[in-house]
Amino acid sequence: MSTLPRLSVLICTRNRREKLGRTLASLLAQEYPAERMDLVLLDDASDDGSAAAADGLLGAFAAAGWRGARLLRNPSRADIARGRERLQGELAGESAYALYLDDDVVLPPGLVSSLISGAERDPSLGVAGPRLCFLSGPDRTAHCANFVGRFTGRYREKDAAVPLDCDWLNSSCLLIRTGALRKSGGFCGSYVTAHEEVDFCLGAGLAGFRVRYFPAVRVLHDIDIKSPKKERLYYLYRNKLWVIRRNFSFPLKALQLAFLLLGGTPLHILDSLRRNGGVDPPELALILKAAVAGAFGPVPRRGRL
Structure with missing residues (x-):
């Protein structure tokens, strides 16, 4: 055997x-x-x-x-x-x-x-x-x-x-x-x-x-790279900030969050404008909501199985 x-x-x-x-x-x-x-x-x-x-x-x-x-x-x-x-x-x-x-x-x-x-x-x-x-x-x-x-x-x-x-x-x-x-x-x-x-x-x-x-x-x-579905956008943006908060310590965490919030959020907004051919108020609200939740909301604790 x-x-x-x-x-x-x-x-x-x-x-x-x-x-x-x-x-x-x-x-x-x-x-x-x-x-x-x-x-x-x-x-x-x-x-x-x-x-x-x-x-x-x-x-x-x-x-x-x-x-x-x-x-x-x-x-x-x-x-x-x-x-x-x-x-x-x-x-x-x-x-x-x-x-x-x-x-x-x-x-x-x-x-x-x-x-x-x-x-x-x-x-x-x-x-x-x-x-x-x-x-x-x-x-x-x-x-x-x-x-x-x-x-x-x-x-x-x-x-x-x-x-x-x-x-x-x-x-x-x-x-x-x-x-x-x-x-x-x-x-x-x-x-x-x-x-x-x-x-x-x-x-x-x-x-x-x-x-x-x-x-x-x-x-x-068997995939094609394409724009994410709108129902996934919130998690794409929020979760990126969660990754930083759960896996890095200060001062790196502060630097990374500042870079992603100040640099990344405007890029997400510009991408939304381009993708939709103009302002999509619900999508812009979702992006801002994800940024706030990801940077300042509660984050699950890491444990052991």
């Missing part, structure tokens, strides 16, 4: 029946020993038949020798951050790693083996992620290594040809050492949507773990 580390695969899904089927098919094709893996799939109140379709696919994992494959259902929509927070409570007790996946990724057969092999070589490595490429253009990188400006709080990305330590990685495909998940407090569901992976990765760093980008491992992501 294999002695390789045990892995729990955690997937949130909502209304992506066909894409989810493709993701699960690529998961079944992994070269990692099936008896060392289990799957927990959370349906976030889909109304397109995703849950029923997924339930019908889980038998294939049992037939392939996986240790387990379960479907959980939210009675009402909770959104992605709440889903990730719930799933971390469903980890198998023996699992050394958790692999978070979005329901619209396509994995190469060696994905699990490559990331776990990289993590096992360095006990200080808590978070590992691949190069995420566009499914519509596999030669184009969608997500790579990310950093948070020490004095500005601004995000920047950096690609590389070799493994690179960074501040945070996109959570569409993210391998996490369970010790890092527990000691950092895991994902904070109060983010609802946007920036929860930034917060988690920075928290893992504060807990003493490294975050590393593995560019040679490529995963396809």
Whole structure:
């Protein structure tokens, strides 16, 4: 019997029946020993038949020798951050790693083996992620290594040809050492949507773990970069300020908040004017509300799982 580390695969899904089927098919094709893996799939109140379709696919994992494959259902929509927070409570007790996946990724057969092999070589490595490429253009990188400006709080990305330590990685495909998940407090569901992976990765760093980008491992992501939906704008703006308040200390925190409020808020307003072809009073009010809530409102405390 294999002695390789045990892995729990955690997937949130909502209304992506066909894409989810493709993701699960690529998961079944992994070269990692099936008896060392289990799957927990959370349906976030889909109304397109995703849950029923997924339930019908889980038998294939049992037939392939996986240790387990379960479907959980939210009675009402909770959104992605709440889903990730719930799933971390469903980890198998023996699992050394958790692999978070979005329901619209396509994995190469060696994905699990490559990331776990990289993590096992360095006990200080808590978070590992691949190069995420566009499914519509596999030669184009969608997500790579990310950093948070020490004095500005601004995000920047950096690609590389070799493994690179960074501040945070996109959570569409993210391998996490369970010790890092527990000691950092895991994902904070109060983010609802946007920036929860930034917060988690920075928290893992504060807990003493490294975050590393593995560019040679490529995963396809079925996304298009486009303007955010209006219902997400509040969380995009508020949550960025939460990230700073939860993960940095004075005086850096004060500098970053000042930069983001004085420099970022006017840019958000200008972007709104451009996007809407003029003044959209409800959207401008939302931007200002998000700035006040993010900078001065209550922030969830970081704990341990």
